[in-house]
Amino acid sequence: MIRNRRKWTFLFSIIPLTVYVVIVIIPLLSSFYYSFTDWNGFRQTYNFVGLDNFAKVFSDKLFANAIKNTLIWMIAALILPVGGGLILALMLNEEIRGAKFYKSLFYLPICLSLAVVGQVWIWIYMPNWGLINTVLRALQLDSLTLAWLANPDTALVAVIIAWSWSQIGLSMVIFLAGLTSIPTELTEAAEVDGASYLKVLRHIVVPLLSPATTVVIALMIINSLKSFDVVYMMTQGGPFHTTDTLAMFMFNETFKKYYMGYGSAIAVVLFMIAMIIIIIYFRQVRKLEHLYD
Amino acid sequence: MTEHTEHQVQPVNPPKKRKGISARRIFLYLIIPLVAFVYIVPAIGVILTSFKLDAEIAESGLWSIPRIIHFDNYEEIWVDANVRTYMKNSALVTIPATAISIMLGVLMGYVFSKLPFKGSELLFIFVLAGMFFPPQIVLVPLFKFYNTVNLYDTLWPMIITHCGFGLPICTLIMRNFFSSVPMAIREAAIIDGASEFDVLTRIMLPVSLPALAVLATLQFTWIWNDFLYPIIFTQSDEMRTIMVGLITMKGQYRVAYGAQGAMAVVASIPTLLIFIFFQRYFIKGMTMGAVKG
Numbered sequence: 001m002i003r004n005r006r007k008w009t010f011l012f013s014i015i016p017l018t019v020y021v022v023i024v025i026i027p028l029l030s031s032f033y034y035s036f037t038d039w040n041g042f043r044q045t046y047n048f049v050g051l052d053n054f055a056k057v058f059s060d061k062l063f064a065n066a067i068k069n070t071l072i073w074m075i076a077a078l079i080l081p082v083g084g085g086l087i088l089a090l091m092l093n094e095e096i097r098g099a100k101f102y103k104s105l106f107y108l109p110i111c112l113s114l115a116v117v118g119q120v121w122i123w124i125y126m127p128n129w130g131l132i133n134t135v136l137r138a139l140q141l142d143s144l145t146l147a148w149l150a151n152p153d154t155a156l157v158a159v160i161i162a163w164s165w166s167q168i169g170l171s172m173v174i175f176l177a178g179l180t181s182i183p184t185e186l187t188e189a190a191e192v193d194g195a196s197y198l199k200v201l202r203h204i205v206v207p208l209l210s211p212a213t214t215v216v217i218a219l220m221i222i223n224s225l226k227s228f229d230v231v232y233m234m235t236q237g238g239p240f241h242t243t244d245t246l247a248m249f250m251f252n253e254t255f256k257k258y259y260m261g262y263g264s265a266i267a268v269v270l271f272m273i274a275m276i277i278i279i280i281y282f283r284q285v286r287k288l289e290h291l292y293d
Numbered sequence: 294m295t296e297h298t299e300h301q302v303q304p305v306n307p308p309k310k311r312k313g314i315s316a317r318r319i320f321l322y323l324i325i326p327l328v329a330f331v332y333i334v335p336a337i338g339v340i341l342t343s344f345k346l347d348a349e350i351a352e353s354g355l356w357s358i359p360r361i362i363h364f365d366n367y368e369e370i371w372v373d374a375n376v377r378t379y380m381k382n383s384a385l386v387t388i389p390a391t392a393i394s395i396m397l398g399v400l401m402g403y404v405f406s407k408l409p410f411k412g413s414e415l416l417f418i419f420v421l422a423g424m425f426f427p428p429q430i431v432l433v434p435l436f437k438f439y440n441t442v443n444l445y446d447t448l449w450p451m452i453i454t455h456c457g458f459g460l461p462i463c464t465l466i467m468r469n470f471f472s473s474v475p476m477a478i479r480e481a482a483i484i485d486g487a488s489e490f491d492v493l494t495r496i497m498l499p500v501s502l503p504a505l506a507v508l509a510t511l512q513f514t515w516i517w518n519d520f521l522y523p524i525i526f527t528q529s530d531e532m533r534t535i536m537v538g539l540i541t542m543k544g545q546y547r548v549a550y551g552a553q554g555a556m557a558v559v560a561s562i563p564t565l566l567i568f569i570f571f572q573r574y575f576i577k578g579m580t581m582g583a584v585k586g
Contacts, residue, residue, distance in 0.1 A: 173580055
């Protein structure tokens with residue numbers, strides 16, 4: 001019996017684990033390896049350069065710029081998808097007619113590819129025919145029209161808004177799931193006692209929502225860190241690197257300039273940041289679980 | 294004393310007529326449709342334009358309602374041999390990758406839930422960690438790997454990579470589902486002479502349809518929508534997926550807005566259908582696999 005069990009355990013795990021190790025783990029470790037080389041993607045040979053790539057990473061102004069943009073992205077993510085999702089969830093958690101329809105509507109962009117999302121928003125921001133400028137012109141506000149994606153001052157925000165549009169539904173759904181677990185008697189009792197809606201929100205709903213909030217914040221921060229697709233579609237990092245995120249910067253250095261060694265070093269830094277955030281996240285989750293035990 | 298009596302009197306009062314709530318409701322009935330409209334407008338531009346002839350677009354822009362609905366753009370897309378190839382490639386990547394990643398997840402999930410061994414908890418965490426890795430960390434080594442084994446510029450790299458990176462979420466969801474099936478069922482079957490394979494295929498799988506549906510919708514959507522792997526692991530037109538086609542079309546030849554709109558719509562149809570018909574599973578999967586998003 002026991003031997004049989006071992007045999008099946010082995011047979012069942014061998015293929016999935018091989019695929020996982022070959023496709024995920026070995027490449028992951030190899031990236032660390034290449035980050036110590038000057039491989040350029042074409043030559044068969046390369047030299048070990050020690051920590052040179054990392055020294056370059058931390059002195060590269062463009063890397064600092066990518067870090068800055070990624071941080072802005074994260075902060076914006078906390079306002080737009082997290083805040084916006086919470087507000088939508090609070091509104092749609094009320095018993096109103098058509099709530100189900102509205103939920104589907106807000107959720108719909110999540111099933112679209114970020115290539116499509118980017119395409120959709122390029123048409124919003126287009127200088128001549130874009131929706132924003134069309135509306136501005138109709139309102140006689142011609143002076144406010146801009147080439148939103150080509151202007152270094154607005155490009156990053158424009159791309160982040162497009163990205164947020166595709167993410168709000170997801171955070172809304174998680175918040176809604178959290179809201180349904182709050183007993184209505186609790187909020188109703190407070191309201192009967194004369195507490196204002198905002199007070200109920202602040203003292204009952206928001207504290208009880210904190211598990212959902214933790215998940216949404218972690219999710220959005222991780223997704224911000226990975227933000228690549230929508231940038232690639234809309235601006236490819238430009239104009240003047242103003243929309244360069246870490247992932248986009250890594251892509252350009254690696255697959256446009258073919259600095260494979262340097263690109264690997266950027267990827268390693270990106271990976272480390274992601275892991276630190278994940279560890280903090282799981283610690284937080286554990287704390288919350290203790291709180292609710 | 295007076296305070297005391299007041300408190301005691303209050304519960305005797307008939308429940309308040311919730312006047313605060315009704316004012317809030319009126320506000321909600323006004324604000325939600327407005328927000329929903331603004332939210333969905335971006336997508337509408339693409340759809341409207343896809344039904345317009347180039348002449349009409351040149352005359353009245355992207356955001357006017359088409360005078361007559363023309364299907365010319367869709368016809369143009371449909372007869373375009375490239376677009377058909379892109380769609381075919383997307384299907385050839387998405388369907389096998391979805392199926393295989395789920396199969397691997399089923400095997401691995403079964404081991405983790407029903408055949409635990411010493412150290413399997415640790416192995417589970419090791420597999421799960423892959424969910425949080427930014428894909429950038431494997432790109433350089435995989436690029437080199439697929440070149441070495443002569444799979445560069447074929448559809449295989451996408452299928453294989455998605456299987457590897459899909460394994461964590463598939464394993465997690467299957468393990469959780471299998472864990473809800475009582476262990477006694479397995480033991481009874483084993484005593485009756487069934488092999489682990491019988492237990493998995495005849496007992497476990499037939500009851501796991503909901504979990505399989507969650508994974509199928511989730512994996513299909515992610516893989517169909519992805520374009521990071523195809524832009525790195527392929528270069529020829531014959532190997533492009535539909536999302537890469539959409540991206541390259543953006544910067545190509547004449548300014549064919551109508552055709553671009555039609556292509557964005559066509560590229561989104563498979564995932565939209567999944568969203569419409571399997572929304573329940575889709576949302577469940579998205580919230581469960583949230584952090585991967």
